[in-house]
Amino acid sequence: MTLPRDQILGxxxxxxxxxxxxxEAARARLRDxxxxxxxxxxxxxxxxxxxxxxxxxxxxxxTVARIPGPAALPREVARYLAxxxxxxxxxxxxxxxxxxxxxxxxxxxxxxxxxGADNCSISRAFGGVAETGTLVFLSGPDxxxxxxxxxxxxxxxxxxxxxxxxxxxxxxxxxxxxxxxAYMPRTVNWVTGPSRTADIEQTLLLGAHGPQRLHIVILxxxxxx
Amino acid sequence: xxSTTRQFKDNARGALDDAQLQNxxxxxxxxxxxxRLEAAARLPEFERLRDQAREIKNHVLDNLDFYxxxxxxxxxxxxxxxxxxxxxxxxxxxxxxxxxxxxxxxxTKSKSMIGEEIAINDYLENEGIEPIETDLGEYIIQLRREPxxxxxxxxxxxxxxxxxxxxxxxxxxxDPDRALDExxxxxxxxxxxxxxxxxxxxxxxxxxxxxxxxxxxNVLVTNEGNADLTYxxxxxxxxxxxxxxxxPTLEDAxxxxxxxxxxATGQEMSVYTTxxxxxxxxGDLDGPEEYHVVLLDNGRSKLLGTESHEMLRCIRCGACLxxxxxxxxxxxxxxxxxxxxxxxxxxxxxxxxxxxxxHLPNASTLCGRCEQVxxxxxxxxxxxxxxxxxxxxxxxxxxxGRWALEGWAWLARRPRLYRLIMGLGVAGLGMLGRRRGxxxxxxxxxxxxxxxxxxxxxxxxxxxxxxxxARGDASGERxxxxxx
Numbered sequence: 036m037t038l039p040r041d042q043i044l045g046x047x048x049x050x051x052x053x054x055x056x057x058x059e060a061a062r063a064r065l066r067d068x069x070x071x072x073x074x075x076x077x078x079x080x081x082x083x084x085x086x087x088x089x090x091x092x093x094x095x096x097x098t099v100a101r102i103p104g105p106a107a108l109p110r111e112v113a114r115y116l117a118x119x120x121x122x123x124x125x126x127x128x129x130x131x132x133x134x135x136x137x138x139x140x141x142x143x144x145x146x147x148x149x150x151g152a153d154n155c156s157i158s159r160a161f162g163g164v165a166e167t168g169t170l171v172f173l174s175g176p177d178x179x180x181x182x183x184x185x186x187x188x189x190x191x192x193x194x195x196x197x198x199x200x201x202x203x204x205x206x207x208x209x210x211x212x213x214x215x216x217a218y219m220p221r222t223v224n225w226v227t228g229p230s231r232t233a234d235i236e237q238t239l240l241l242g243a244h245g246p247q248r249l250h251i252v253i254l255x256x257x258x259x260x
Numbered sequence: 261x262x263s264t265t266r267q268f269k270d271n272a273r274g275a276l277d278d279a280q281l282q283n284x285x286x287x288x289x290x291x292x293x294x295x296r297l298e299a300a301a302r303l304p305e306f307e308r309l310r311d312q313a314r315e316i317k318n319h320v321l322d323n324l325d326f327y328x329x330x331x332x333x334x335x336x337x338x339x340x341x342x343x344x345x346x347x348x349x350x351x352x353x354x355x356x357x358x359x360x361x362x363x364x365x366x367x368t369k370s371k372s373m374i375g376e377e378i379a380i381n382d383y384l385e386n387e388g389i390e391p392i393e394t395d396l397g398e399y400i401i402q403l404r405r406e407p408x409x410x411x412x413x414x415x416x417x418x419x420x421x422x423x424x425x426x427x428x429x430x431x432x433x434x435d436p437d438r439a440l441d442e443x444x445x446x447x448x449x450x451x452x453x454x455x456x457x458x459x460x461x462x463x464x465x466x467x468x469x470x471x472x473x474x475x476x477x478n479v480l481v482t483n484e485g486n487a488d489l490t491y492x493x494x495x496x497x498x499x500x501x502x503x504x505x506x507x508p509t510l511e512d513a514x515x516x517x518x519x520x521x522x523x524a525t526g527q528e529m530s531v532y533t534t535x536x537x538x539x540x541x542x543g544d545l546d547g548p549e550e551y552h553v554v555l556l557d558n559g560r561s562k563l564l565g566t567e568s569h570e571m572l573r574c575i576r577c578g579a580c581l582x583x584x585x586x587x588x589x590x591x592x593x594x595x596x597x598x599x600x601x602x603x604x605x606x607x608x609x610x611x612x613x614x615x616x617x618x619h620l621p622n623a624s625t626l627c628g629r630c631e632q633v634x635x636x637x638x639x640x641x642x643x644x645x646x647x648x649x650x651x652x653x654x655x656x657x658x659x660x661g662r663w664a665l666e667g668w669a670w671l672a673r674r675p676r677l678y679r680l681i682m683g684l685g686v687a688g689l690g691m692l693g694r695r696r697g698x699x700x701x702x703x704x705x706x707x708x709x710x711x712x713x714x715x716x717x718x719x720x721x722x723x724x725x726x727x728x729x730a731r732g733d734a735s736g737e738r739x740x741x742x743x744x
Contacts, residue, residue: 040344043503043557047325050564061323064508065330065474071312071515074305091528148545151459167529176543184488202514219338219475221540221547222492225533230485233525234397234413235443236420237287243396244451244458245485245532 070203077166077200084165085253088198091168095228096241097249101195104254105131109139112157112190115250116142121188122154129177130159131192149185156182157190160226162205163198167227170251171205174222183224189246191226194254263612265596268619275590281417285588288416292582295526296633306522313519314637316512317573320504321564327473327506328555334476338538340551348378351556355380355465355498356387358552362496364389364462370480370487371395372467373411373576374500374556376598377611380465391465392457394486396450403430409592409600411578412524417591420446454486464490464548468501469575470516471553474509477537478553481520481530488532497536497548502556504572510535516575519635524577559611567646568610573636574603580630580640586623595620602630602640609647618656621647679723686717693717 037045048054077084089099102111108131116123124143127134136144149156158178162171170191174180183189199205202225210218230245241247264271275281300306320327332342345351351374359367367384369375369391381391381402393402397415401408403426408414415423424440427449440446466487468478478499480487491497507513513535521527540547563572581587581601592600597608597617605620621644630640651657652665671678693699693716701709708714720728 038344039346039350042346043344043555043561044325044328046557046561047328047564050561051322051325053325058323058326060319061326061508064319064512068474068509068511070511071316072305072308074303074309074518076303095528095531151455169529169533174544174547175541176545179545179547180488180492181546184485184492202517203511206510206514217337219477219535219537221537221544223477223535223537224488225529226531227527227529227533228531230483230531232396232447232484234395234400234415235418235423235446236284237291237413237416238443240444240447242451243447243484243486244394244454244489 073201073203074166077164079165079200081195084200085195085198088163088165088168089251089253091165092170092228092249092251093168095168096231097168097228097251099251099253101253101255104256105134108134108192108252108254109136109142111252113139113142115190116155119188119248124154125190126153126156126182126186128156128158128179128182130175131157132177148179149181151185153186155188155190156186157192158182160191160193161197162208163193164202164205164225165198165200166202169202169225169227172222172224172226173209173220174224175220180222180224183226184245187242187246188248188250189229190250190252192252192254194256196256198253263597263608263616265608265612265617265620268594268596268623271594271596272590272623275594280419280422281591284417284419285591288410288413288582289588292524292526292578293633296523296579296582297526299522299526299528302528303518303522306519309515309518310635310637313516313575313635314573316507316515317575317636320506320508321569321572324503324506324564327508328503330473331471331476331506334473335538335551335553336476338476338551340476340538340553342553342555345554345556345558347558348556351378351500351554351558352380352383354554355500356383356389358496358498358550359384359389359463360387362463362550364496366390366392366457366461367463367465368392368394368458368461368490368494369398370464370466370482370490371398371408371414372465372500373408373598374467374502375465376407377502377558378500378556380500392454392461394454394458394490395482395484396447396486399450399454400426403427407593407598410581411576411599411603413578417593458489458493461490461494463496463498464492464494465498465500466490468499468505468553469520470513471501471506472508472510472513472535473506475535475537477535479513479517480534480536481517481532483525483527483531485532488534491534491536491548492546495548496550496552498552498554499536500554500556502558502560504560520575520577523579523633523635563610566610567643567650568606570638571603571606571610571643573638574607575636576603577635579633579635583629583633585625585627585629590623595623602644603638606638606640606643606647614647614651614654614656618651621645621651679721682721683724686721690717690719 160170161173229249232243343354384391393399400415409417469481470479521530539551587601609617626641698713
């Protein structure tokens with residue numbers, strides 16, 4: 036009996052005349068990974084890129100704050116939660132372990148994964164894409180995926196220097212940082228604005244299953260805290 | 261799923277008489293196309309990106325075997341497993357076995373057209389496993405036991421009132437006094453119900469917008485975030501995908517993603533685009549411990565190299581539905597099977613057979629808008645014509661239609677006779693219709709005049725006017741210039 040795998044592949048190979056046509060072009064494509072056309076839009080100077088990232092994110096209903104550095108993060112988070120009338124409690128990713136929350140004693144910060152009862156999570160984005168105001172998150176022990184989706188409010192922290200013009204630049208950085216090893220974590224999440232649906236009479240509503248609010252905090256690198 | 265495609269004509273008649281459906285379709289026709297146009301206008305490179313997206317998929321189809329094997333090796337390297345399934349039955353059994361081995365009682369599901377194609381929900385129910393759709397639209401139609409009526413907006417045919425009714429019937433403990441008279445309240449009701457289901461599911465079943473050969477990843481695109489709760493919370497993640505979903509690299513996926521959302525909803529990018537690769541890594545706090553990709557053929561390998569070959573480029577964005585005058589008149593259910601609109605009319609005969617789907621290639625005006633907006637530049641009108649040709653060749657066209665076509669072909673090959681008859685016909689009809697200027701009824705054309713009047717011809721035939729132009733008549737000259 037032929038296995039379904041071999042049957043299907045056999046059919047494909049004969050339809051494609053594989054015996055006489057070795058897949059050289061495909062081999063080369065996997066090796067070289069040529070980039071396609073990259074839109075001009077995101078290719079400006081770093082300051083323009085940052086401005087475009089914020090504008091595109093706001094266009095899809097995210098809110099954006101810029102602060103000097105990690106030392107200013109607790110105050111910004113407390114401010115945001117107070118302003119939006121939310122309880123001062125956070126589920127924080129381990130990737131933000133270096134943040135000293137003691138300046139905001141009212142803020143209750145816990146670690147771990149989201150359990151369904153949390154109101155707000157905070158996690159660190161690996162990169163940003165100015166072209167569409169998109170955040171890129173990598174799953175890992177210090178950045179669980181569920182933090183990006185389960186609580187109704189999500190605060191994303193990103194360094195200004197990690198905001199690229201295009202998706203391709205973020206893929207290149209991901210590969211480079213792995214230093215030749217396997218580079219894909221279990222999950223890579225591109226997030227462009229808060230969750231939404233238009234499934235009922237084409238009425239746009241925010242907060243379908245994922246977060247209703249996405250607050251992006253950009254850390255300007257050159258400033259001293 | 262079982263098809264009612266044979267009854268397309270009756271289905272369409274029913275849809276045209278359904279005022280509520282017409283209202284929904286009207287809204288769709290005013291919404292999506294405009295948003296697509298705005299998104300395209302914001303990106304000067306959009307048209308060139310469409311060319312590149314087409315080239316990527318053409319290259320993939322030329323190397324489908326190679327990329328699938330590369331994909332499989334990468335999935336295995338990341339701790340996952342690929343299950344090759346020749347047909348719907350094999351895919352259903354494979355999914356059922358994985359669920360049983362996992363001891364699953366409930367399976368959360370994010371929207372998958374392949375899931376519809378193999379009717380996985382019915383199968384799981386029969387096996388005593390409860391499937392729970394989590395996309396809001398899909399959840400609503402699952403409660404109503406209806407198929408989706410649009411690839412990306414499955415409940416587009418329903419009104420708010422119908423959704424409320426459905427929730428009141430299905431959610432047994434729902435307080436009858438609770439108001440559900442706004443979309444927001446309906447969403448809250450569904451969101452709350454589904455929360456616990458997400459947290460308690462044993463298996464998460466998702467589709468795939470793409471598979472990536474370079475990394476062994478599947479790509480998921482949603483706006484709600486339901487797919488992300490589906491794969492990240494349960495212990496087992498199953499992906500069901502058809503084999504043409506494969507693309508070579510992360511770069512290629514990025515190019516296609518640039519045209520996908522813009523074509524579908526007019527968004528620059530959908531809210532959540534996710535790349536899942538293998539099982540949870542050592543030290544990860546969440547994510548699945550098992551990762552299975554069920555790779556479905558279901559007739560696709562037989563389409564390679566046929567007239568339907570280019571249909572395998574389709575990325576299921578729904579743009580051809582949104583721009584099709586026939587879809588926008590009758591909606592998705594009239595087509596009678598999983599897919600609808602121009603892409604459905606091309607794909608369905610190839611997948612379930614010409615006998616079943618004989619009406620669909622004719623459910624088109626061949627106006628060409630589908631091809632104009634298709635991000636993958638699939639020549640849908642040409643492919644619909646090819647199916648019509650096949651229907652004719654295989655004598656599936658009705659006798660009256662065949663005689664009419666054969667008669668016309670005979671006449672059209674005899675230009676003198678053709679002109680004579682046309683000249684007489686036009687003059688005769690012009691004289692008969694002089695008083696009213698139009699005909700409400702014509703013999704042998706009752707189907708045509710049933711919905712509209714035929715304007716009575718005025719003046720000469722086209723050819724006569726053309727010849728007058730050749731003699732220097734001003735209006736004829738304009739015609740000739742345009743003709744050139």
